[in-house]
Amino acid sequence: MELPHDVIEHILEKLDVKALLKFKLVSKQWNFTIQSRWFQERQLIHRKQSGNPDVLLVSVCDKSYSIEAMRTLVLGSSVAVKILTPWENTLYEVANNSCDGLICLNDALLSNPNMVVNPTTRWLRTFPYSTYQLLKMRRELKLWQRANLGFGKDIINGTFKPVWLYNSYELCLDNKNNNAATVCEVFDFSIDAWRLVVPASTYPIIPCQHPVYSDGSLHWFTTKTETMVLSLDLHNESFKVSKTPFLHHQVFGFGMCNLDDRLCVYEEKWGNQLIWSFDPQHKTWKKKYSIDLIIITSSIDTCLTVKPLAVVDKEKLLMVCGADFGVELLIYDPKTKSCELAFTSKEHITADRLCYFQSLISIV
Template sequence: MHLLYDRPVAHEGRGHRKVYRGQSATGRHRSFPLSNYQDLIIQRLKREGGSDFPWPSLGFGRDKLRGTFKPVWLYNSSGFVLGGDVVTYCEVFDFSTNAWRYVVPASPYPINAYHKPVYLDGSLYWLTECDPPMVLSFDLHTETFQVICKAPFAHPPDPRHITMCILHNRLSLSERKDLTQVIWSFDSSHKTWKTLCSFDLNPTFSWICQEEVASLLPIAILDKGQLLLQGRGSMNPLLIHVLHNTSYDLFCRPKIPSGSVYYFESLFSAFSNSLI
């Protein structure tokens, strides 16, 4: 199963792009309509003619109790609503009605729109723009938001210096400080962060531009202490970092500009034909 979506564009005749949910085993797919957020993006692109602003990413996860899947948009009002305090809006797609609906109340804090939400054990997670940043969860069954904890670092000078991921089935955060990147793993039982590893970024400049300011995205921890990493640019390669000897190897390099493809083992399940 995979979920794909096209970012809306403002060119004539191309403002109708939809989201697609497909089932790899059958090759079947289902499209669903634009959300209100995507309509706002289209209007902003038409008005300003550019896209020099962060694009919140679509969250996707499974309600563990009902077994249903839910696409979720969470976004800040800044950039769309003039004046006043920055608030957040949350839209959830309901496959039974084929429509988006608002969840109220939404997040109590503005989110960091530079990062993709991650899914773990029935909830989606975001980072907030607070100082220090906080980890925000959205329970896909109750559809409620909750602040889980503070991040293990202060508010970064550049929001692209931090990233969120899932490693060893645990929520993890990573921060780039100059030429070093640190990864923390969250212990949900004790509500504490533990340093998982840190690594020198200098050797990566053989494959990734040194002027790249964003932290590398940890994808997975492989066998024998190998860490799979990816640069954030559309042409950046996948790298394997061997933790015990600090070496790096090139895993693969895209031939054309492309985005990331993420694998969520916890989302694998059989789909009923009625949803496709």
């Protein structure tokens, strides 16, 4: 007896991406189903609900200074598996987060186009340089003047948006028209072009920081008097600021991350790392975690700073060590205040690290 196709769809939704790529060959109907956006979105929801994210290592440089493209690590595994890509020996910088299993890359040396990549299916789409990148090619920018690419999703329309936000005064740009301190460029995949967001923010941002995506917005730290969070809503492309009353003119030891789809700010304070979670409905910050850095340092016998990556096993924190060389991942249990080494590279490599869920999604 043959199963109804809607029952087959519910079964397929629970399978991983590699299996689904093979099952596309079963029939035209299966192929049509698996390639449809509504099916891909439901499959991603199941993937997020059923397990922990994978960890992606991008632009890996080993002790011989050769550059790989990407590796992926399944938590619990001791080996990071190389992902075959059409490019090699190119130093790509990656946006700080993934969106629906997609990542955004830009060539640090500006010799190759920007890319959005699905590391699971190896689908990719290139897109052109922004005005910022062209200015970077023509001007000799100092390290402290650099900006980093942001990548997020308009959760109302479902469109993906790469974003450059940078301080206009650092590039000596004439900004008299809108009197703003920053310039914002958003890439529109529907017209394959960058466009300016006007008016841009009147708050300058801390250079070199990686913007963080959460709940339909990209977020940066500002530099005016007190440290605040500047947010760009990717649907209406408007800016707003949120105060961080717990940060008091800190120069170092703080950062931003996304935990459980919530914007979080972490700060180092008296040997502890405090993590504050933002409630967008009530516009308030709540202390979510307090991590004893001394316990972590003694547990793995090394001096380090830690950056939260994700919540795993529903309550534990996956964190990355702040080492110059090597890739070390820790899992911290806030209930027992203990940690374990989840992964360490067996070779001297360094890479940007971010979490992602495997998906079938691409950009049309």
